[in-house]
Amino acid sequence: MITCDEFMADLGNYLEGDVAVEVRRQLEHHLSHCQICQVVYDSTLKTVKIVTDSGSFDLPDAAAGPIKDKIMARIRKKSVS
């Protein structure tokens, strides 16, 4: 049975789906026995989902067009000069 520290050391790879089958088995075994790591794992997954779904820092529709026009105007001006 792996320790909580060992679990935390592999959590990054586990979340990224990037662990070997044997390691995955050990991590999942640990999760099924350790309440704290279970909470950390579960809430980290939920954090990722909340961040992904939050629409944070989205460019307002109204701003997109004018900025694009400004960019193209600056580029055209540069290429002419």
Added chain:
Amino acid sequence: MAGFGLEWIQMSYLAEVDLGSSFRPFGALQNLFGFVPNLFRAQTLLPRIIEAEAGLAAAVLGKDRALPRSQKELMALVVAAAYGDTYCFTQQHQTLCSLGVADHQLDQIVRDHHEAGLSRPDTVLLDYALKLAMAAPWLSGKDINLLRDHGFTDESILEAIVVTGLTDFFCTLSRGLDPPHDFQPRPIPGSSKAPQADLRSYAGGTAGPYLPTVELSPERFPPFALFLERFGLIPKLFRAQTLRPDLIEAEADAVRKVLGPVDILSHVQKECIFLVGSAANLNTYCVAAHCEMLRTMGVSMEESDQIAVDHHHAELSEADKSLLDFALKLTARSSEFDREDIELLRRHGFSEKHILEAVAATALNNFFNTLQMGLGTTPDYDTKHVFGPKEAHLSSAVDRPRERAQLDPDAELVGRVQNGDLDTFEELVARHSRRVYRTLMAIIGNVEAAQDAMQDTFLKAFQHIGEFQGRSKFSTWLVTIANNTGVQRLRERRHIESLDDVPSKADAEFRPRQIRAWAEDPEQLCSQAERRELVERELMKLPVKYRVVLALRDIEQLSGQETAEALGLGIAAMKARLLRARLMLREALAPHFVSSAKRTGP
């Protein structure tokens, strides 16, 4: 033939059979070289392939039409030396000696042809051959004009291209077959300097066609009828050579004899060999052509793209994967190729004939790839891959490392902008403005400053689009620029903590403190707007290096690899930073989402 001692007697990789003295291609080779080189004897299992090669060699080397034989052999000599191919080098050396060129002069030419007392046109011609062999993507119309300025006619330029291609062909065969030396092997004197690449002059081999053509009708010119039947069109690669119909005939014959029969390798297997070889050579034209060929054979575009990018993840049998590994190594890392690679194929059940055909197909592909780069023809079909300069190829005379080609949905638009189509850039701005803006907001956190930095990001991208090499996706490249621009802006605004430290240990040692369980469905605890505001607020409290990695991986949802690339980090360092960032944000969000949190929201 020169006498040679026992120490050079060796067997080539594959079995040989006796074709008898009446085998006509041997007669042709005898006429051409004065003897039958072992390179061809090593292919006696498939006489049709020797026929194709002898025909090609006779058409390219045998006729003194534009360039004299000695000039052609000189080109072949310096190219074989640059490839580090002792077998071919020795043979060219011998041929040139028999044409009356002195030993020591040849050595000097190989060491540095600029200092060998050659005429200016000869020097320029060798410059061109070396550039085509070693740095083809940097060739442009300028190189052709330089040859013209030194008195070379279009026909002689075409010959120069084909001679270089043929040398690549023969060097690939020599690597793949390891024939016994015909003469005492000559060490290659410290070889010519590899041509320097100038990134700005990158043309990618599709900036032409560089040479004029004449009309040949398929009714009167059988090779074109063959192409029409086989490909449904006359590829521009062949149209670009109409100054020399006899060359096209020999090439068509090689296509027919190497690719035509399916008694050994199947059509699909051969096309796949051409596809991975062309991708390894970063040949946009040929990759598009072979994807199309595979499509006509029932292989989906997605599948052939996958084979071009990474055949290991394609739906192929293990045997076919090993076949393509073989072709790829022979194309891209030929200096590492050895008997073990042959054994590997044997272990996968390939016969001697299979292996010989695979070597010949790989070599023929290199020939056509070189021709295409020299002629600069634009693709006959839509291109999904835009291949970038292969500077890695320049770093070594013998290796042609394969660069990572990716499926990039922007490849076509980027190609157009690179060719000077300014208006297309607007479409790229529209596609990516949100991504760039979000990245910048995560770094700078201020709407006006982020919008300002967004303009700078696209302006920089436009100014440097000529340097975009297709090694990463365009979107990843753009995010890299956005990241750099954003961090620079932030530095100007205030002192920030360093982004450049190697924090893996510190990142790994973060210990979670909030250990109360979260609600089953935490997103129901507050509205979308509230969640957005909360995430933005808490993200901005994190050190910039953590919010950037979160922005790229979890907001932009770049892959791990792309995130690492955009941040200039290794995968492991990126993952450590990402986990730390997620855990830190988790701490900050926990009070709002634990199962006992009130529904009133944050």
